[in-house]
Amino acid sequence: MRAPLSWLREYVTTSATVEEIARRLNVSSLEVERILDVGVADVDGNVGRFLVGRVLEAGAHPNADRLRVCQVDVGEGDARQIVCGAWNFEAGATVAVALPGALLPVLDAPLDERELRGQASRGMILAEDEVGLGDDHAGIMVLPDGIEPGTPLVDVLPIRERVLDVTPTVNRVDLLSMVGLAREVAALTGGELRLPDVEDPAVVDEEPVDVTIEDFERAPRYVGRLFRNVAIGPSPQWLRARLHFAEMRPISNVVDVTNYVMHVYGNPLHAFDLAKLAGGRIVVRRARDGEELRTLDGTLRRLVPEDLVIADGERAVALAGIMGGEETEISEEATSVLLEAANFEPLGILRSSERLALRTAGSNRWEKGVDAYLAEPAAELASRMIVDLAGARMTGHLDVHDGLPEPPVVRFRPGRADHVIGLEVTDAEQRSILEGFGFDVSPEWDVRVPTWRARDVTREVDLVEEVARAVLDHVPLTLPLRRHVRGRLSKDQRLRRLVEDVLVGAGLSEAYTWSLAASDPRPDAIRLPDPMTADQVVLRTTLLPGLVEAARVAVETGVEERIGRFEIARVYLPSGEQLPEERWRLGAIVQGGYAAAKGVAETLYDALHADLAVRRVTHPLLHPGKAAETDAGILGELHPTLLEGEWGALELDLTTLFAAAPDAVEYEDVLTYPAVRQDIAVAVEEDVEVGALVAAAREAGAPLLREVRVFDVYRGEQVGEGRKSVALHLAFQSPERTLTDEEAAELRETIVARLAERFGAELRA
């Protein structure tokens, strides 16, 4: 919302500068996005070059049909000759004049004295856009009669203005009003609040006002007022300027008044052309299913019963709280007006406004919950202005409601505020803070909440907040005492970091890929019913497709010698329950096929002190002949259809993997007595897995066989067709004594015999 300073200062007397006001509001009330400088530049006496003038003569220009030569009194004694292109005034008009040397926001250089078609022009008669007071350039500004020529223009019009651009939080709809802001400024800067002092016009020639509320829940209050002899016309310049600064477009006096008063009190108003209301009636009701209404923006809206409408005797004439209807809007011909100052319930307005994708200055306030007590002062100020500005008579007044809500009374303990804030604020100060914000505090600390805060403040802690925000700048910086804390990562969290570090050390880089994928190998993977985009539809059950994409990006970039990527993230497995089973997974992809994947797995298991055992499997994302599983997941060569080249891939469930990692590693004595090392080579059928040979050897050689390692696999003529020779390195060792050669030879024979027995292995060396 935009809050022009001169307007704000009408309601609050404070010695604070605009910067101080902005700072205090920022800390304690709402966000001040910026302070705008509008109007004419305030440099080098510039503001003084703008004066009120009276046109003494307005004559034809001898050489130009579209120009006039005016003699203007600007209080200098002699009149100034000014050539002017506007025709909306005559001799005697009071106008705004810029003297030569003036800087105008619309000109690049200072205004100079010059001749226009042979006639000297020593100044400029101003239109509103030329001093930043509006957008209109159809004519010059005609000021009210009676202002002394030579009066500084700045005393009459806000040609020099600073405007606060503020955004209140949703709970502070009361701050979407000049009065609300003024109250806040008064409380925060020690200023004095001066609410608008309005004399409600008297009802004359009274006639009945026909207003019915059918749904008090959605519309708790409706103040309707009638006006006759309304002279629709442009608003005076000061009003146009205020609306302009507040980012509202001046339209006509009556409509401008409704907008102006909304800005003053935060209570949106609406004005109907009474003559166009069937039966002169107002009925506040739900829309009929399929009922149609052409709103002021020209759009024909199809309504549903959840929408609240203002209807006349026959049809909907406004979308309550959101936008008026085109047929009953105030046109230039209107002479009688029904003014609406109502109250609407927030959630209904929000739903309709969302459904119709129609947000207005009105709906923006209603949806946050406007104080129902505001309708009355708003109606009074608007009535006063309609009477004063449009020469109207007020002929009727009706206030329909079903009882207004009593504001809450909250028991408050000042000590509790100190306890929560961590700062001692005296009782007297707390009382003064609360009273400044409009709370009524009894001697026993029963606090009556002001009506405009009744939705937001209902509990003691809400009052604590009121005190806290007022003293926020003085709150000290402390740390909690923390008498009982235990800050440590869990085992799984520590091991996740370990895995990350090991893989980074092994040359892989970490990737971040989306939890939502276009598709997933599991047909029952969880799908979003209403996805944002086609590539984020399903909650993934595997990390590999994301990593394939990351590898593809790496290939395209072409800056790495050897590409390796990994990711640690969740997968979301359908569980049959409301919530899926979320599992931490490690996924990795590396250039180089099965052995590359296996190598990563070996490094990883080794770092975790876990045993890696693999079994052949098939998996849709892996090469059918080069895929294996471990207890924790899968590894293998990526299926060649997924990415060009040979890639190793693995995906492991981290909880399973970490369960296999010992909490502490126990020392094994391999230093005291030497190991006896022997190599053997055995020939077996091609389909015998070396892993099976190793396992059998380990079993046969236990417990003295410390190490078995495959160091060569040979195929060739000597071995024979369909067979291979596997060379194993064996190390025998005892923690208790030095083994003899005989013992080692015996163990070796046992192993060879076991391999022969189980796999038909032939000893070759």
Place this chain on the structure above:
Amino acid sequence: MQRRPERDLARVAAVDAAALERDALAALAEAETADDVERVRVEYLGRKSALKLALREVRDRETGIALNTLRETLEAAIDAREAELSRAELDRRLTEERVDVTMPGERALRGHLHLITQIRREFEDIFLGLGYTVVDGREVETTRYNFDALNFPPGHPSRSPLQTLFLDDETVLRTETSPAQIRTMEAQEPPVYMVSLGRVYRRDTPDATHSPTFHQAEGLAVDEGITLADLLGTLDYLCKQLFGSDRKTDFRTHHFPFTEPSVEAYVSCHLCDGSGCTVCRHSGWIEVGGSGMVDPNLFEFVGYDPERYTGFAFGWGLERIAVLRHGIPDLRELWRNDPRLLGQF
């Protein structure tokens, strides 16, 4: 009793030990190469050398001792000369060998942790140091934990499918990590000092500063006597740890459903030091995250006594730290995994 070899040698009849020693040492002194030294060794200590022949002939103990002493002396002298020459040879080589020290090295392959992981760890470590634990919350949540427990009123915009990704009417992708706070409080009695970090999901149209998936880091402290001052002090410490010890902090009133009072934290701009630049939108201050005192409604939901316990909570975005501190211009790039970006961190 120690004997002086010179005297004993004088009495050896078969060879003139003293002369032999003198000649050998002289020859050694003239030896300039390893080959020269080897020739001296063969001549004076070889199998056919006078000394070896004499040793073979020795009959009496006295002579034996004397000749062996001579042998040892010569051996030691030869070894010393050899070492001296090889050291000289090494010194010469070392003065000749040079590399272009600016040539590239043979580098071991090394990967990179993602920037967000690095920031995540930094954040975790700051709070581990303060005694907090790290909690991994779940990402798919019930509306009960994501909204109801956190005091989101009916009609709050976050409850709308326009802002949140729903799986069904009662299940969402979490919009903040706070449900983990509720689950933790439900599972244990106070005190609670925890941070939770991870992915959160919102229906935001992606642009340079928004991504429908991003990473949040939230903290919660619940104990007897936790104050707003404790919150501000903790955030001040966090800001200084993340953005530098010279940074200042500023706190402004805000409004969130789950905290009361609520505060928005600002840190003085690390780029312009508060004088105003484009990053801080010429204000000198950068908004870093929301926070506040835990609303008593949350305590009632989890069964804590709101009269006895108070608490604070805060939430930051890890991407926002990356953008602010490292100048990442477009946070969508953090999801593209371009090695030219990953490799910078």
